[in-house]
Amino acid sequence: MTTSVLSVVYVNDAPAAARFYGDLLGLSPSFETPGYVTFALGPGADLAVWSGQFEGLSPDVPRTGEVCLAVHGGGPDQIGAIFEQWRSKGVTILREPHDAGFGLTFLAADPDGNRIRVAPRG
Known part of the structure; x- marks a missing residue:
């Protein structure tokens, strides 16, 4: 079985978050949709930002x-x-x-x- 690790960070605005992380990491997205963007970090490791579809979730909810x-x-x-x-x-x-x-x-x-x-x- 081939495995990899994908870390998902929940955000309010995926494109804005992708610009933030892309700038910090010096990377361009490896996959991009309006609500979900991934970055290939290396063999078997990816980072995703996802705005998701969370009904009733306020942007003011603190992240943990x-x-x-x-x-x-x-x-x-x-x-x-x-x-x-x-x-x-x-x-x-x-x-x-x-x-x-x-x-x-x-x-x-x-x-x-x-x-x-x-x-x-x-």
Whole structure:
């Protein structure tokens, strides 16, 4: 059986979210519809943003998911450089770089409030 991992991030506006993630990741979508957009992250890993059809779901509903972008060779200098780049783009930072036991990490949010963690890949 061939397996892959697809992480889905629920958003209010899939095209806007796709522009946000595409800019952060330096990627173009691999699949795109008006309400669902995916990015190929590498062999067996994809990220999707989906506005879905959730009747009665208010855009004000807080998001509780977290996407972790695990950086290959993510030493403190590399994590710090990504943090500075994102901050210069105006990305909402929820927690500045700190040691979390597995290495230096920081936490950001997308425009819908979904959490995005950047951490070293173990």
